[in-house]
Amino acid sequence: xxxxxxxxxxxxxxxxxxxxxxxxxxxxxxxxxxxxxxxxxxxxxxxxxxxxxxxxxxxxxxxxxxxxxxxxxxxxxxxxxxxxxxxxxxxxxxxxxxxxxxxxxxxxxxxxxxxxxxxxxxxxxxxxxxxxxxxxxxxxxxxxxxxxxxxxxxxxxxxxxxxxxxxxxxxxxxxxxxxxxxxxxxxxxxxxxxxxxxxxxxxxxxxxxxxxxxxxxxxxxxxxxxxxxxxxxxxxxxxxxxxxxxxxxxxxxxxxxxxxxxxxxxxxxxxxxxxxxxxxxxxxxxxxxx
Amino acid sequence: xxxxxxxxxxxxxxxxxxxxxxxxxxxxxxxxxxxxxxxxxxxxxxxxxxxxxxxxxxxxxxxxxxxxxxxxxxxxxxxxxxxxxxxxxxxxxxxxxxxxxxxxxxxxxxxxxxxxxxxxxxxxxxxxxxxxxxxxxxxxxxxxxxxxxxxxxxxxxxxxxxxxxxxxxxxxxxxxxxxxxxxxxxxxxxxxxxxxxxxxxxxxxxxxxxxxxxxxxxxxxxxxxxxxxxxxxxxxxxxxxxxxxxxxxxxxxxxxxxxxxxxxxxxxxxxxxxxxxxxxxxxxxxxxxx
Numbered sequence: 001x002x003x004x005x006x007x008x009x010x011x012x013x014x015x016x017x018x019x020x021x022x023x024x025x026x027x028x029x030x031x032x033x034x035x036x037x038x039x040x041x042x043x044x045x046x047x048x049x050x051x052x053x054x055x056x057x058x059x060x061x062x063x064x065x066x067x068x069x070x071x072x073x074x075x076x077x078x079x080x081x082x083x084x085x086x087x088x089x090x091x092x093x094x095x096x097x098x099x100x101x102x103x104x105x106x107x108x109x110x111x112x113x114x115x116x117x118x119x120x121x122x123x124x125x126x127x128x129x130x131x132x133x134x135x136x137x138x139x140x141x142x143x144x145x146x147x148x149x150x151x152x153x154x155x156x157x158x159x160x161x162x163x164x165x166x167x168x169x170x171x172x173x174x175x176x177x178x179x180x181x182x183x184x185x186x187x188x189x190x191x192x193x194x195x196x197x198x199x200x201x202x203x204x205x206x207x208x209x210x211x212x213x214x215x216x217x218x219x220x221x222x223x224x225x226x227x228x229x230x231x232x233x234x235x236x237x238x239x240x241x242x243x244x245x246x247x248x249x250x251x252x253x254x255x256x257x258x259x260x261x262x263x264x265x266x267x268x269x270x271x272x273x274x275x276x277x278x279x280x281x282x283x284x285x286x287x288x289x290x
Numbered sequence: 291x292x293x294x295x296x297x298x299x300x301x302x303x304x305x306x307x308x309x310x311x312x313x314x315x316x317x318x319x320x321x322x323x324x325x326x327x328x329x330x331x332x333x334x335x336x337x338x339x340x341x342x343x344x345x346x347x348x349x350x351x352x353x354x355x356x357x358x359x360x361x362x363x364x365x366x367x368x369x370x371x372x373x374x375x376x377x378x379x380x381x382x383x384x385x386x387x388x389x390x391x392x393x394x395x396x397x398x399x400x401x402x403x404x405x406x407x408x409x410x411x412x413x414x415x416x417x418x419x420x421x422x423x424x425x426x427x428x429x430x431x432x433x434x435x436x437x438x439x440x441x442x443x444x445x446x447x448x449x450x451x452x453x454x455x456x457x458x459x460x461x462x463x464x465x466x467x468x469x470x471x472x473x474x475x476x477x478x479x480x481x482x483x484x485x486x487x488x489x490x491x492x493x494x495x496x497x498x499x500x501x502x503x504x505x506x507x508x509x510x511x512x513x514x515x516x517x518x519x520x521x522x523x524x525x526x527x528x529x530x531x532x533x534x535x536x537x538x539x540x541x542x543x544x545x546x547x548x549x550x551x552x553x554x555x556x557x558x559x560x561x562x563x564x565x566x567x568x569x570x571x572x573x574x575x576x577x578x579x580x
Contacts, residue, residue, distance in 0.1 A: 085325060127509050133400065189495060190508040194515040196551060202570035204547045205479060206319050217437065218312050218480040222579075224514040225484040231576040241560050248555050255548055257423035257494045258541065261486060265538050270531050277523035280492035284519040287505050289512075 006068040006167065008033040010057065012082055014047040017099040017126060018073030019138025022052045024171035027140040035063050037121065038074075046131070047135040064089040069167055072098040077238050079106055083113035090127035096121045101187070101235075102242040103151045104182040110153075119155040122164040124148055125183065133232075135266045144172035151180040193254060195236055198229040291327040296358040296457065298323040300347065304337040307361030307389040307416060309428025312342045314461035317430040325353050328364075332368055337425040347522040352380040359457055362388040367528050369396055373403035387454045388412045389479070391525075393470040393531040394443045400443075409445040412454040414438055415473065416463065423522075434462035478536035483544060485526055488538065 009025065011018040014036040025031040036053040037060075038044050044056045057063045064070065064086055070080055079098065090096065096114075100106045103123050110121045128146040146167040152161045164173050178186065205211050240247055264272040299315065301308040304326040315321040326343040327350075328334050334346045354360065354376055369388065380386065386404075390396045392415050400411045406410055418436040433571045438458040442451045455465050468476065495501050530537055552563040 030495060052450065100404040109575065127507070132546070147509070149507070172292065186504055186507050189504050190512050194491060194512055197491065197548075198515060199567045199570040200547045200551055201484060201544065202574045203566045204544055206569050206573040211573070214476055214479050215573075217439070217476050218577070219437070219580065221518045222480050222484055224517045225450065226574050227489060227514045228511045229570045231567075233564050233570065233571050236567050237560050237564040240555060240563055241558065244555055251548065251552055251555065254491065254494055255552065257490045258487075258545055258548070261490055262538070262541055264543065265534055267542065268335065268531065268534065270527050273530055274523050274527040276493045276522075276527050279487045279496050280519045281490040281521065281523050283501070283505075284492045284516050287508070289509065 005030045005170070006032065008035065008063075008067045009069045009071065009167075010035045010037065010063050010067045011053075011071050012037050012086075013072070013074035013078075013099075013140075014038050014043055014052060014135050015073060016133050016135075016137045016142070017128075018071055018144035019047055019050070019052045019135045020128075021071050021099070023138055023140040024143055027166065028172045030167070030260070032059065035067075037063075043135050047082050047138075050135060050138070052135060052138060060086060061089045064094060065091040067091065067094045069164070070094060070096045071151060072100075075238065076100040076102060076106060076242055077266060079111055083110055083137065087114050087117050090117050090120060094120060095122045095160055095164055097167070099124065099126055101125055101191075101239050103183045104246075105242040107151070107153065108181045108231070111229035118153065119157065119226040120160065121153065122156055122161055123151045123180065124164065124168060125155070125187075126168070128173075132238075143168070146173055146211075147222075148173040148175045150177045151183045151184055152177060153180075170213075184243050184246045185249075188243055188250045189257060192239060192243055192247050193250040195198060195228050195231060196240065196251065197227050197254070199236070202226050202229040210272065294322050295460070298324065298325065298353075298357045299359045299361065300327065300353050300357045301326045301343075301361050301363060301366035301412070302376075302427050303313045303362070303368075303389075304328050304333055304342060304423075304428075305363060306423050306427045307418075307430070308361055309337060309340070309342045309425045310418075310430065311361050311363065311389070311416075311434035311461060313428055313430040314433055315457065316341075318460040320457070320460045325357075325529050327353075333425050337428075339423060340428065342425060350376060351379045354384060355381040357381065357384045359454070360384060360386045362386065362390075363440070365525070365528065366390040366392060366396060366532055370399035370403050373400055377404050377407050380407050380410060384410060385450055385454055387414045387457070389414065389416055391415060391481075391529050393439075393473045394536075397441070397443065397470045408443065409447065410450065411443065411476055412446055413441045413443070413470065414442070414454065414458060415477075416458070418463075424573075430504050431462060434467040436463055438463040439473055440465060440467045441473045442467060443470075459563045474533050474536045475539075478533055478540045482529055482533055482537050485518050485521060486541065486573040488516050488531065489526070492519040510553060 022034045033054045035057045037057045047053045126148045128142050168175050312324045323344045325347045327347045339344045416438045418432050458465050
């Protein structure tokens with residue numbers, strides 16, 4: 001049997017993202033030992049039973065010194081503290097990546113807390129599976145055909161980036177690279193803003209006396225438009241806060257767009273409305289999700 | 291064989307809405323003759339071949355005098371003229387209903403053009419199938435389990451309303467009643483506004499230099515949020531214009547909602563964001579589409 005590409009990986013936060021990473025690398029025969037750390041003993045035990053982990057970690061120094069890859073798959077809000085805890089124990093050849101949905105804040109936390117190990121951190125954002133969570137939802141093919149965005153740092157060596165890219169590719173992901181700033185601007189536009197707008201519509205209706213009547217006539221258009229308004233409030237609060245500047249820019253632009261539409265409607269400018277709808281329809285019809 | 295409930299129905303506009311109405315009543319053995327009128331000879335011939343029509347109408351007077359039900363299933367913009375054309379020929383027992391997505395404008399057109407026949411018009415809005423169109427898309431079960439909203443007029447007799455209700459129920463629809471004003475306010479909130487917002491988001495992105503980059507990272511949340519932005523620009527222009535007042539109210543409210551969110555974000559008020567998201571998630575999670 002050939003030696004796996006990674007002798008040992010260490011997962012912090014063995015939920016959907018972390019658990020699926022481990023299962024995918026196992027399925028690709030790319031990993032030897034999988035060690036998990038986490039706040040919840042129950043989750044860790046469950047991850048053992050599901051075959052995600054080989055063992056539950058107890059000694060940071062012992063596990064991190066010879067780890068090939070460390071994945072930080074905790075909520076973004078916990079990463080700064082976690083980075084400070086692991087930094088002293090990382091081996092010289094240990095690479096660190098993460099699964100956070102925002103990158104500017106994670107990179108800032110890394111710069112503040114990883115110290116001299118910053119070159120070993122290659123940030124990542126896997127675009128997969130926000131609906132479910134927990135170790136029980138983890139699956140080996142979660143990342144198959146999905147996008148993972150790396151946002152390498154100037155300090156990273158090409159070799160380090162290539163190795164982390166390889167890990168995500170072995171999970172089946174299609175890997176691309178952006179700067180952290182580009183990443184946050186892009187996702188403010190195509191993900192964070194739509195979530196905010198969807199929450200806003202349902203919140204607007206939710207406050208009304210006749211909300212049950214209104215909702216009783218809502219149909220498939222409303223269903224799809226508001227599907228993301230059922231997302232986790234805590235997670236989206238954190239994402240909005242973490243990507244506040246880019247999201248404020250996007251929200252401001254969108255409010256301008258609504259001003260234009262409001263004016264066209266108020267002036268009964270049918271041609272203007274059709275022009276806007278027509279460009280939107282054309283672009284949307286020609287776009288296909290990955 | 292028992293006599294069908296309706297000896298003859300006449301359909302103006304034999305597309306998805308009109309064709310499916312005919313097919314559904316046929317399947318329910320509730321109709322004798324189905325006669326179609328329309329602007330496109332090709333569509334009418336196709337409807338003949340598909341078994342939707344028994345014949346293509348040529349003489350309004352001959353067909354309308356003894357019709358039980360006339361369905362106006364043309365675009366709303368054509369209804370005023372159509373009503374003026376049919377009014378002189380409607381029989382004393384002929385009832386008229388329609389398939390328009392807005393009701394205030396259709397009722398105004400009816401009052402202006404049906405004259406003494408206004409009591410025979412029972413407006414309807416079937417909530418079904420906006421994605422496809424044309425006679426070829428018509429199907430007998432389009433309305434099965436779907437909502438149809440009647441907006442009866444003060445002039446309508448209970449018997450007339452009951453008979454039109456029965457026709458839609460025989461199509462499998464779940465029929466409810468609102469006033470035309472209630473109808474337009476409800477659909478401005480749960481349908482017209484979301485369409486406008488979805489068009490607006492895609493239009494906003496479509497105008498950017500980096501739109502291809504942005505769209506390449508859009509995922510399932512964006513896909514669902516913008517599905518309705520691929521709807522017909524002409525149809526939605528007309529709906530927005532027809533329901534301008536109610537839609538302006540809704541858009542104004544929504545812009546206030548976005549102001550609130552913008553302020554919370556600008557002030558880094560995480561608790562406020564979570565409060566808004568949490569109410570939205572709770573209401574959306576407890577709602578199930580019909």
